[in-house]
Amino acid sequence: MIRRAAVCPPLLLAAALLAACGSGDRATSPSASTGEASSSSSASSAPTSAAPGTAPEETGADVPPFEGDTQPATREASADALLTVSDIRTGRQDGYDRVVLEMGGTGTPGWDVRYVDRAYSQGTGEPVEVAGEAVLQVTITGAGYPFDTGVEEWAGPDPLPGDGTQTVTEVAWDATFEGTSVAFVGTTGEAPFRVYALEDPTRVVVEVADLG
Template sequence: MTRRSLVPACTLLAAAVLLTGCAGEQPATASASGTVPATGTASGADEVDPTAGSGEESGATDPAGDDGGTSAPSFAADTEPDTAEASADALVTVTDIRTGRHDGFDRVVFEVDGTGTPGWDVRYVDAATSQGSGQPVDVAGDAVLQVTVTGVGYPYDTGVEEYAGPDPLPGQGTETVTEVAYDATFEGTTVAFVGTSGRAPFRVYALEDPSRIVVEVADPA
């Protein structure tokens, strides 16, 4: 009798536990369903910015993450020349050139090595001609931006290996810059020509560590 009376009690206890367990699962199920909108939002965020991955790929032509300065000057309202003096002790050699695409503009970076701070003279020209020889230089594009780096020395003076190509350097991923044609170093200056799709406003500034001149061409209005 005692044994038989225990069986229903165990059964009732098991049923109570089962009901309690089911009741405890209900909030968890509701919480799980509540995460669905959050997951959808995250997916939506990826869809909103589908260029995030391609932006990294275009950065392959502009590998240094600090190639752009947070204190860059505003784009000029016109297309007039931009110049800056080299330091008195400047003796540098251009070691690398790279291009990159950014929101609203294209960037061309001229990295240098040596001593002192280089200067520049950047302006649109009607035709690209090689300094020294005066021979025409082929540059793809509807306009040509001549970049003259000053305070330059020959590699045997600076002990720095000079940029060796590719030449021309295509503006991969860019919209306004078509290519960069490297000319030569002559009498303290190095010249390169940036082909563009038109005479768009540009800005020029210098950065350090490593030393480089940054030329940015705005998208056509």
């Protein structure tokens, strides 16, 4: 995204110009996967470095060290949340892989992200095939159907292969059912992970550390 600096009176100092015109992507509730009922406890600020396959607004210069674990990570959705996942991307960072779920609608999404023994479709209970040695189930809460949100739901490819990733093998999509949307992230093992949200547009970001 190209941002144009505002035209300021010539007598303003350069420092004031920079302060008035600077902007950046806003992160909400960045957190390590702590297993607590809320993501209010943050292990670090949300990273914004670019990864292959991620959007330009997910770029930046400051990337904190990866901090996470293998425990479930959860956050409640806002009361007015009604969101549809419109895009899924994967990418590679230095020391970890990234999965981005972009969505449109209203409110703030919640999530429940955890390793599961097997992947099952939430609508039918049928097994879902996911390549990899472990399965990280990503459940987005506050989800709405496209006819409620006016946002077209992501339609694949399904499964989505990792884009230059090392730990993430693929992402299998399980669509939306009764207020939740589920994606299964295949990994090479139960690696530490962290989850956080970004705004404009709304995104839930899952990052999985390298093993070994």
